[in-house]
Amino acid sequence: MTRLLSVCFFLVGFFVGHPVGAEESQVALEKQIFELVNKERTTAGLAELKWDDRLAEPARYHSERMAKLEFFSHVGPDREDLKDRFARFGLRVRTAGENIFKTRGYDKPSTVVVKSWMESKGHKENILDPAFTEAAIGISKVGDIMFFTQVFAAGQSIEKQ
Numbered sequence: 012m013t014r015l016l017s018v019c020f021f022l023v024g025f026f027v028g029h030p031v032g033a034e035e036s037q038v039a040l041e042k043q044i045f046e047l048v049n050k051e052r053t054t055a056g057l058a059e060l061k062w063d064d065r066l067a068e069p070a071r072y073h074s075e076r077m078a079k080l081e082f083f084s085h086v087g088p089d090r091e092d093l094k095d096r097f098a099r100f101g102l103r104v105r106t107a108g109e110n111i112f113k114t115r116g117y118d119k120p121s122t123v124v125v126k127s128w129m130e131s132k133g134h135k136e137n138i139l140d141p142a143f144t145e146a147a148i149g150i151s152k153v154g155d156i157m158f159f160t161q162v163f164a165a166g167q168s169i170e171k172q
Contacts, residue, residue, distance in 0.1 A: 071149030
């Protein structure tokens, strides 16, 4: 059974910045946020998470859907949830979690995202959950609004269908 512990958070920033444009920039930002999350884990005495490309697919997909369909939730307008997104990408994950975030106006939002997640009880619990060993982040941008999805899993619980 998939365990989903999640909390939604929205922060609006008003800094004028350069847009995240190219896919290459987006992947770099995903990895930067991932590194900051791992810094929080090591500061708390936990092992670092490993980046898992299998988890990046549903994370990116969910951020893209939130941006295109103009919603902000763990569950899509069609009721699609994390378990459904895993199935879409041929994954079965028994132990998983998800954090989402939405912001606007930040040129380099990585520190804002991680700081906000760490100030939110549910997000922080996901980040510092020792059961999670793998994770990935997906980002999508529409105009000046950015959507972030972070997916966590216990590595031994990920199965390719």
